[in-house]
Amino acid sequence: MKWILELDHDTLVLLVCALASLPLVWRRRHPLLVTTFCGIGTVWLSMLDAIDDQPVGQLVATYTFAALCGPVGRVVGVVGTAAGVTISILVPGGSVRGVSFVGLVFAVAYALGTSARARRDRIALLEERGRRHAEEQVAVAAREREAIARDMHDILAHSFSLIAVQAEAGPVLVRPDPARAERAFDVIGDTAREALAQLRQTLGTVRGPADDLAPQPQLAELSTLVERAGATGLRVTVAQHGAARSLPPLLGTAAYRVVQESLTNVVRHAKATQVEVGLDWSREGLRIDVSDDGSPGPTTPCHGLIGMRERMTAIGGTLHAGPRTDGAGFRVTALLPLEAIDD
Known part of the structure; x- marks a missing residue:
């Protein structure tokens, strides 16, 4: 550290300016650490009476840690910044009014940082909400496809099974039992018509609600199922x-x-x-x-x-x-x- 004391004033001011500004390059990666180095440099410049205007580097660092740090980091940053501002003004002989004015400027920088953080959090929340909404839409569409697939399977499998059984039995019964053969063909026609009606209702729900769609079959219609199964x-x-x-x-x-x-x-x-x-x-x-x-x-x-x-x-x-x-x-x-x- 002896070599620092041997430096002339201008060289020392240049080096301290570098300490107060160059760390800003890494402010997004290490906001609190960068604020610490910039604060040390800014206080040092104040001691050297080398600050004629507002410390822009320290203001940028304050904005950054307010925007990026968590609650604990922000508290540490605020306490450290307040201490640095007080020391850099009062120790060289400044007034309390000067501390209030500079503190107000730093407060504005901190408020802008918290506003940026709130806006970023809001955008992230909206993006997350949009992602969840899209996932819900995909899930709803999948459930609707599964429901339609179940209904179509139930309708077609049941109807075509009965139709196949009756169609196979009909020709066999035509000569020995014409009346029973006629009933078999009637079951085929009735089953096919009911299957078409239920398919219309199921596919109609895909296009949208309509008042003229037939209601879905209910348990009260169990007798029809039993009758047609008995016909086989x-x-x-x-x-x-x-x-x-x-x-x-x-x-x-x-x-x-x-x-x-x-x-x-x-x-x-x-x-x-x-x-x-x-x-x-x-x-x-x-x-x-x-x-x-x-x-x-x-x-x-x-x-x-x-x-x-x-x-x-x-x-x-x-x-x-x-x-x-x-x-x-x-x-x-x-x-x-x-x-x-x-x-």
Whole structure:
């Protein structure tokens, strides 16, 4: 440090000016450290009586730490800056009024820095909100696609399964049992027309709401499902326990689709002769049980089972499917929560 004392005044002022200004190059990376070095240089220049105007470098450093530092860093910076301003003015013989004036200038620089930080935080918040909104839109679109895919699968798989069975049986029955063959062809026509109506309704929701769209099928139309499944040769029985209740459209459609898909899987895969549909009503929920006496079912979940499980999850329900434990066949059990209806 002895060499510093041996420097002439002008050289020393030049070096101290460098200390008070050059660190500003790194002010965005190390704002508080840069403020410290600039503050030391500024106080030193004041002691050397080499400051004729406002310390621009220190003002820039104050603006920067106010804009970039966290709460603790800002407190440290404010305390250090206040101490530096006081020392640089009062020690050389300045007045308290001078401290107040310079302090006001530094306060303006600090306020501009905090304003820049608030504006940057606001922009970041808006960008984050926009990103979340875009993600929500993507998620909503994905859920809508899944819902449409489930509905189309349920409608087409059920309808075409019944049509295929009746179309295969019709020619066989034309000569020996014309009346039964006629009923088979009637089932084909009715099933096809209902499938077209439900497809129109499903695809119509993609284009937008319309008053003339047919409502989604409800659990009250279970008898139609049973009748058409019975027309394929299955013996379908329905047993209800408890007091039946009116279901909201969303729950009614979900219950209908579970029974529809379960019967479709029996017709297509189970090679069963009998299907039992159980509806167990209670205050807590509706338990739907569809069991057959055919094969034990697929080893891996098919699209229909996946769709039923997704549909139950969407309404807060549960679904279990697997081989029967009380004999041959397959069982699908769904539980729809009904507590919200009473609230």
